[in-house]
Amino acid sequence: MTICTQPLLESLFSARLARPVRAGEVVQTPVDLVMAHDATLSLLIEDFERLGQTVRMPERVMVTCDHFAPPARIDWANLQRDVLAFVRRHGVPDLRMYQGICHQLLLEDPRLLPGTVTVGADSHTLLAGAVGGFATGLGATDILAILATGETWFQVPASVQVVLTGTRKPWVMGRDVAFHLLRHFGEDGAAYRALELWDDTGDGLSMDARAAITCMATEMGAKAALFAPDAVTVEYLRLRDGKAPELPLPPRPPADTAYVEALAVDVGTLDSLIACPFSPANVHPVREVEPVPLDEVYIGSCAGGRLEDLALAARMLSGKQVARGLKVIAVPSSVRVMGQAMTAGYLQTLLDAGVCVSNPSCGACGGIDKGVLASGDRALMTSTRNFRGRLGPRDSEVYLASTATCAASALTGRLTAPEEVWPC
Amino acid sequence: MLSERTRTVRVLVLGDDVNTDLLHPPRFFGTTQEAVLPGFLAGYPPEVAAAFRPGDLLVGGRNFGCGSSREAYVRAFRYAGVGGIIAHSFARIFYRNCINAGIPLAHHPMLYRELTSWEEVAFDSAAWHVTRVSTGDTIPLTPPPAHLQRILAAGGLLAYLALNAT
Numbered sequence: 308m309t310i311c312t313q314p315l316l317e318s319l320f321s322a323r324l325a326r327p328v329r330a331g332e333v334v335q336t337p338v339d340l341v342m343a344h345d346a347t348l349s350l351l352i353e354d355f356e357r358l359g360q361t362v363r364m365p366e367r368v369m370v371t372c373d374h375f376a377p378p379a380r381i382d383w384a385n386l387q388r389d390v391l392a393f394v395r396r397h398g399v400p401d402l403r404m405y406q407g408i409c410h411q412l413l414l415e416d417p418r419l420l421p422g423t424v425t426v427g428a429d430s431h432t433l434l435a436g437a438v439g440g441f442a443t444g445l446g447a448t449d450i451l452a453i454l455a456t457g458e459t460w461f462q463v464p465a466s467v468q469v470v471l472t473g474t475r476k477p478w479v480m481g482r483d484v485a486f487h488l489l490r491h492f493g494e495d496g497a498a499y500r501a502l503e504l505w506d507d508t509g510d511g512l513s514m515d516a517r518a519a520i521t522c523m524a525t526e527m528g529a530k531a532a533l534f535a536p537d538a539v540t541v542e543y544l545r546l547r548d549g550k551a552p553e554l555p556l557p558p559r560p561p562a563d564t565a566y567v568e569a570l571a572v573d574v575g576t577l578d579s580l581i582a583c584p585f586s587p588a589n590v591h592p593v594r595e596v597e598p599v600p601l602d603e604v605y606i607g608s609c610a611g612g613r614l615e616d617l618a619l620a621a622r623m624l625s626g627k628q629v630a631r632g633l634k635v636i637a638v639p640s641s642v643r644v645m646g647q648a649m650t651a652g653y654l655q656t657l658l659d660a661g662v663c664v665s666n667p668s669c670g671a672c673g674g675i676d677k678g679v680l681a682s683g684d685r686a687l688m689t690s691t692r693n694f695r696g697r698l699g700p701r702d703s704e705v706y707l708a709s710t711a712t713c714a715a716s717a718l719t720g721r722l723t724a725p726e727e728v729w730p731c
Numbered sequence: 732m733l734s735e736r737t738r739t740v741r742v743l744v745l746g747d748d749v750n751t752d753l754l755h756p757p758r759f760f761g762t763t764q765e766a767v768l769p770g771f772l773a774g775y776p777p778e779v780a781a782a783f784r785p786g787d788l789l790v791g792g793r794n795f796g797c798g799s800s801r802e803a804y805v806r807a808f809r810y811a812g813v814g815g816i817i818a819h820s821f822a823r824i825f826y827r828n829c830i831n832a833g834i835p836l837a838h839h840p841m842l843y844r845e846l847t848s849w850e851e852v853a854f855d856s857a858a859w860h861v862t863r864v865s866t867g868d869t870i871p872l873t874p875p876p877a878h879l880q881r882i883l884a885a886g887g888l889l890a891y892l893a894l895n896a897t
């Protein structure tokens with residue numbers, strides 16, 4: 308049942324429950340896809356076994372080893388051992404050993420389709436809404452209950468409609484659109500709400516750019532973020548799955564639809580943006596921030612290690628060298644992305660420029676793996692968060708920016724707006 | 732007269748947008764007490780965690796607990812004995828995680844501006860109010876919705892699941 312004056316998410320839940328569902332209602336619903344990674348799954352195993360539970364629908368589960376990939380410490384190796392034993396014991400078919408970041412693997416998974424309900428034991432599961440379904444993050448205990456029962460409860464969130472128009476400057480990326488939204492909402496402005504995004508931009512945002520935006524909606528407090536399925540979605544799914552998806556594209560809901568807020572963003576007016584320490588919502592134009600010297604530049608994470616990122620970084624660093632003594636690290640977000648970047652020659656270009664290319668994983672983003680900071684270090688990263696102490700000591704600092712800004716700054720060794728080194 | 736469910740404890744007052752990396756930085760990720768307890772409040776100067784006693788409450792502002800979904804922080808709260816959390820508003824995953832762990836959560840818009848750290852209060856997690864020991868003022872709190880209070884009353888989601896197993 309679809310009520311055409313509903314926001315997309317309310318239509319989605321109405322269709323699932325076969326009755327009109329409005330924002331604010333608490334609904335009990337089966338989930339289509341459940342993701343848990345090595346770090347969060349390890350937290351629920353003991354309780355799961357103690358309660359004598361079994362995995363209700365193993366074919367709907369994806370388990371990734373990406374946070375400790377591979378483990379650098381004995382205690383984390385032990386946790387991963389327990390995760391692998393759990394997967395074996397419960398016959399979960401889909402195990403991804405060091406195949407990439409969980410959220411990127413969801414995006415690449417044929418089970419993730421418009422209109423589906425996906426939960427993950429990780430806050431950035433919102434990323435999966437890029438293809439047009441409901442996707443949200445939960446803690447390990449909620450995931451335990453979902454593994455055991457196949458369903459969970461949600462309060463259906465009210466929706467904010469975001470319409471993107473205009474044509475981006477060549478160095479302005481999906482990540483900059485996300486920063487603009489972060490500047491608008493702050494760290495909690497979208498709390499308990501869903502962002503419903505419509506892409507009317509001149510050249511259309513790629514799925515990579517969309518994923519950067521839905522990923523970062525987490526930092527606005529949002530419960531979900533979904534791009535209305537359109538021609539870009541259809542083409543992405545066709546290439547991903549080897550066949551065109553059968554889906555009706557949703558019409559734009561009329562003006563009297565019950566949105567809590569409607570926002571129009573002309574992406575043509577945006578410049579490269581940056582989040583200064585210690586909040587992802589502490590956003591400024593890169594050109595207005597002091598060009599401080601840097602110790603590390605990181606291109607990776609579920610917010611910035613996709614093919615589009617590596618392609619642009621390679622283009623900007625081609626035939627050049629990164630600044631002397633600067634730690635520059637690139638981590639492709641999945642094995643598939645890494646393979647494509649290898650075939651296209653991007654990885655060779657990055658290696659030639661002096662970039663350390665590491666295996667697909669969360670890498671430095673989580674502060675538990677490759678690339679943690681030294682006391683007093685200042686880093687520029689495409690990662691999701693720059694909270695104090697996330698990547699190292701309390702006196703280390705992280706700035707967050709697009710891959711274009713990171714690549715420009717890798718060349719100069721200080722915070723640099725991409726247009727300073729453009730054209731390239 | 733204080734009932735059994737009421738305890739006199741102290742409050743640690745924190746601000747707005749208190750994120751999970753401050754409450755429990757990711758490098759303290761683990762499942763055991765030895766691994767996670769040293770990370771409790773490790774985003775703050777060390778004297779903060781040192782002063783915290785079992786039963787004490789965390790009191791914060793808007794968007795309390797924003798950031799990660801890692802329940803390692805919930806374990807740290809349990810080991811440290813966090814008696815309850817009162818905030819203007821909570822980040823949604825954090826909110827569910829604490830309810831699931833049986834840690835009482837309540838809303839109050841201004842408490843974090845009215846109380847000072849380490850002052851004593853009596854916390855009643857059944858009637859949902861706090862009483863300031865210094866003044867005797869009783870301040871009503873907004874409790875979680877009924878379906879979540881049932882999970883809290885069972886002692887958390889796992890106990891609730893076990894109770895309701897068919």
Ligand code: SF4
Nearest residue numbers: 608609669672673691
């Ligand atoms: S890349 Fe970073 S934000 Fe994304 S899942 Fe991994 S640790 Fe979390």
